[in-house]
Amino acid sequence: MPASRLQLTGICKAFGATQALAGVDFSAAAGEVHALVGENGAGKSTLMNVLSGVIPPDTGAMTLEGAPFRPRSPLEARRAGVVMVNQELAIAPHLTVLENIVLGAEPARILLRHAEARQRATEALRQLGRSDIPLDAPAASLGIAAQQFVEIARALALGCRVLVLDEPTSSLSQADIEHLFRLVRRLRDQGHAIVYISHFLEEVQALSDRYTVLRDGVSVATGRTSETSTAELARLMVGRQVSELYTRSPRQSGDVILEVRELGGIAKPVSASLELRRGEVLGIAGLIGAGRSELLRAIFGLDPVVRGRVRLGLAFGAGSPTRRWAEGAGLLSEDRKTEGLALDLSVVDNFTLPRLAPWLRPAALARETSRWIEQLGVRCAGPRQRVGDLSGGNQQKVALGRLLRNGADVLLLDEPTRGVDIGAKQNIYRLIDELANQGKAVLMVSSYLPELLGTCDRIAVMCRGVLGPARPVSTWTEHGIMLAATGAAAA
Known part of the structure; x- marks a missing residue:
C-alpha cells in the first residue's frame, strides 16, 4: 500500500x-x-x-x-x-x-x-x-x-x-x-x-x-x-446484520383517494394522469429533469396548474398547500433544508407546523413530540433541540413525522431517503409499509430504482414531462424502467 x-x-x-x-x-x-x-x-x-x-x-x-x-x-x-x-x-x-x-x-x-x-x-x-x-x-x-x-x-x-x-x-x-x-x-x-x-x-x-x-x-x-x-x-x-432492507408486506388496496387527470404545469409536467388508492405505494420513476418533482408540487398546490384536474378525496379543483393540508395531503420535499424543515427551530416546533395547537401548553406539546420521537426513533437530545443540529437521517424522520402528526392520509414523498444512511433507510421503508397497511396512500418519487422496486406496489415512469401508465411492480425491471425513462421503449 x-x-x-x-x-x-x-x-x-x-x-x-x-x-x-x-x-x-x-x-x-x-x-x-x-x-x-x-x-x-x-x-x-x-x-x-x-x-x-x-x-x-x-x-x-x-x-x-x-x-x-x-x-x-x-x-x-x-x-x-x-x-x-x-x-x-x-x-x-x-x-x-x-x-x-x-x-x-x-x-x-x-x-x-x-x-x-x-x-x-x-x-x-x-x-x-x-x-x-x-x-x-x-x-x-x-x-x-x-x-x-x-x-x-x-x-x-x-x-x-x-x-x-x-x-x-x-x-x-x-x-x-x-x-x-x-x-x-x-x-x-x-x-x-x-x-x-x-x-x-x-x-x-x-x-x-x-x-x-x-x-x-x-x-x-x-x-x-x-x-x-x-x-x-x-x-x-x-453493528448488526442488515437483511431484508426493503419492506413490502401483503397489502390490500382500497378506494381511490387521489385522482389526477391530464395534469399540466407551466413547463412540467406536460401531461400526467394517475389514480392512487388507500393502502398502496405508487412509485414515480424517471430521469432528473423529467418532471417528477414538479408533478408532486403541482398536486400539492405549490406550482401552478394550467390544465387538467386533481381530485383529492371528494374535493376537485386547483389547490393550495393550505387547502391540501386541510384535505389530508402532506408533501415531503426533496429539499428538506430549504423547504422541508425550519432548521433554526426546535424539533417540537417543526413537528407542530403547519397545524398549530394553540390550546396546548408548551409542556404538553413537548410530551406529544417526545412520543413521536420515540415512535420514529429520532436520535436527538430532546424536543427542544435545534433541528439543524441533527443528522440528515434524523432530520428526515422529523420531516416525515410532521406529516403523520398532522394526520395526512395522502403522503407525497419526494426522494424520501436521499442523504440518509442504510439503517435510517431501513426504518423509513418499514414506516412506509406500516402506513400503507394502515390505509394511508403513498405517492413516492425516487431516483434509486432498487428502492422503487423493493417498496412499491405499482410504478409509473415519467419521460420528458409525460407520465406513463402505472403497472404492477412485478412487471418491471431496472432495465425496463430505464428504457421507459429514456424514451427508448413505451412505458
Missing part, C-alpha cells in the same frame, strides 16, 4: 456532553480513493469539519505529507491542499465560471492577472475533461453536475492534494454519475488522494480502493474494498 498522504490519529471531539468523535484513526494515500462510510450521526461530518479546518479537534493529531497539519480555518486547509466539496455546493451563482474557479486562488496578490486566471481555470477544466464548460458563463446558468465540476476545478486550481467529496452523486443523473466516476478515477491516476463519502454502498464498492467505517464516533473497520461486500459494509455500519 502506498504511503499515507494524510494521516489522522486519535481524533476526539465533544460538544458538551455529546462525544462526537472518540479516537478516530483515518488515512488517505496518494493515488487512491478512500471511502468513508457510516450511519447519519456516526461522526463523518464532524471528522471532515476537523480535517477542513471548520472546527478544531479536542485531542489527536493530523499530518499532511508527514508534516503536522492543524488548519485554523477552511481557507488555511485549502491553501495547504485539503479541499472539501460539500453536498450543498458552495458556488457563487452571480459570478462567472472563471471567477468561481480562481476564487480563493490568489497567491500573493489581491487579484490575479486576467490572462493568468484564464490559463489556470482552463487547465483545471482540462484536467477534469470538461473543457466544454464556458469560462464566461454565469455559474447560475449551469446544471448541478456542471456546477459540481466547477467546484472540483476550483480545488485543482488551489493545488489540491487531498480532495474530499461529500455525497457527490445525490443530485446527479445516471449519465452525470458515470461522468463523475470517470473524473474521480482520472484524478486518482494523477496522484490525488480522494476521500469519498457516500450512503450508496454500490458506489463505494465500484469506485473506492479502501474503506473506513465510522460508528458512534469510532473507526470500527478499515480494509480493501475489493475484499468485502456491500452486505458486510452495511453490517459494520449499523
Whole structure:
C-alpha cells in the first residue's frame, strides 16, 4: 500500500456532553480513493469539519505529507491542499465560471492577472475533461453536475492534494454519475488522494480502493474494498446484520383517494394522469429533469396548474398547500433544508407546523413530540433541540413525522431517503409499509430504482414531462424502467 498522504490519529471531539468523535484513526494515500462510510450521526461530518479546518479537534493529531497539519480555518486547509466539496455546493451563482474557479486562488496578490486566471481555470477544466464548460458563463446558468465540476476545478486550481467529496452523486443523473466516476478515477491516476463519502454502498464498492467505517464516533473497520461486500459494509455500519432492507408486506388496496387527470404545469409536467388508492405505494420513476418533482408540487398546490384536474378525496379543483393540508395531503420535499424543515427551530416546533395547537401548553406539546420521537426513533437530545443540529437521517424522520402528526392520509414523498444512511433507510421503508397497511396512500418519487422496486406496489415512469401508465411492480425491471425513462421503449 502506498504511503499515507494524510494521516489522522486519535481524533476526539465533544460538544458538551455529546462525544462526537472518540479516537478516530483515518488515512488517505496518494493515488487512491478512500471511502468513508457510516450511519447519519456516526461522526463523518464532524471528522471532515476537523480535517477542513471548520472546527478544531479536542485531542489527536493530523499530518499532511508527514508534516503536522492543524488548519485554523477552511481557507488555511485549502491553501495547504485539503479541499472539501460539500453536498450543498458552495458556488457563487452571480459570478462567472472563471471567477468561481480562481476564487480563493490568489497567491500573493489581491487579484490575479486576467490572462493568468484564464490559463489556470482552463487547465483545471482540462484536467477534469470538461473543457466544454464556458469560462464566461454565469455559474447560475449551469446544471448541478456542471456546477459540481466547477467546484472540483476550483480545488485543482488551489493545488489540491487531498480532495474530499461529500455525497457527490445525490443530485446527479445516471449519465452525470458515470461522468463523475470517470473524473474521480482520472484524478486518482494523477496522484490525488480522494476521500469519498457516500450512503450508496454500490458506489463505494465500484469506485473506492479502501474503506473506513465510522460508528458512534469510532473507526470500527478499515480494509480493501475489493475484499468485502456491500452486505458486510452495511453490517459494520449499523453493528448488526442488515437483511431484508426493503419492506413490502401483503397489502390490500382500497378506494381511490387521489385522482389526477391530464395534469399540466407551466413547463412540467406536460401531461400526467394517475389514480392512487388507500393502502398502496405508487412509485414515480424517471430521469432528473423529467418532471417528477414538479408533478408532486403541482398536486400539492405549490406550482401552478394550467390544465387538467386533481381530485383529492371528494374535493376537485386547483389547490393550495393550505387547502391540501386541510384535505389530508402532506408533501415531503426533496429539499428538506430549504423547504422541508425550519432548521433554526426546535424539533417540537417543526413537528407542530403547519397545524398549530394553540390550546396546548408548551409542556404538553413537548410530551406529544417526545412520543413521536420515540415512535420514529429520532436520535436527538430532546424536543427542544435545534433541528439543524441533527443528522440528515434524523432530520428526515422529523420531516416525515410532521406529516403523520398532522394526520395526512395522502403522503407525497419526494426522494424520501436521499442523504440518509442504510439503517435510517431501513426504518423509513418499514414506516412506509406500516402506513400503507394502515390505509394511508403513498405517492413516492425516487431516483434509486432498487428502492422503487423493493417498496412499491405499482410504478409509473415519467419521460420528458409525460407520465406513463402505472403497472404492477412485478412487471418491471431496472432495465425496463430505464428504457421507459429514456424514451427508448413505451412505458
